[in-house]
Amino acid sequence: MGGNDEExxxxxxxxxxxxxxxxxxxxxxxVLDWRIRAKQDQSRLLSIAAFHLDQARRTQxxxxxxxxxxxxxxxxxx
Numbered sequence: 001m002g003g004n005d006e007e008x009x010x011x012x013x014x015x016x017x018x019x020x021x022x023x024x025x026x027x028x029x030x031v032l033d034w035r036i037r038a039k040q041d042q043s044r045l046l047s048i049a050a051f052h053l054d055q056a057r058r059t060q061x062x063x064x065x066x067x068x069x070x071x072x073x074x075x076x077x078x
Contacts, residue, residue, distance in 0.1 A: 014076045042068075 022031055042065070049061035 011073065011076075015072070018075065 019031065045061050045065050049058055049065055052058045052061065
């Protein structure tokens with residue numbers, strides 16, 4: 001396992017902790033829906049970044065994926 005894999009695992013665990021901090025009055029189905037939609041959106045964006053035929057779209061998707069990842073990471077303390 002490389003350093004990036006370990007970093008990704010730590011980051012994933014941190015986001016799971018964030019999900020656990022969601023107020024308990026939010027229905028579990030709603031939280032699950034948020035998680036599924038986020039995963040689908042990320043998958044779609046990364047697919048465009050990797051496989052789109054238009055280089056400009058690939059570049060834009062890579063940039064957007066990086067920006068969104070950084071935005072999410074900034075929510076974490078420490």
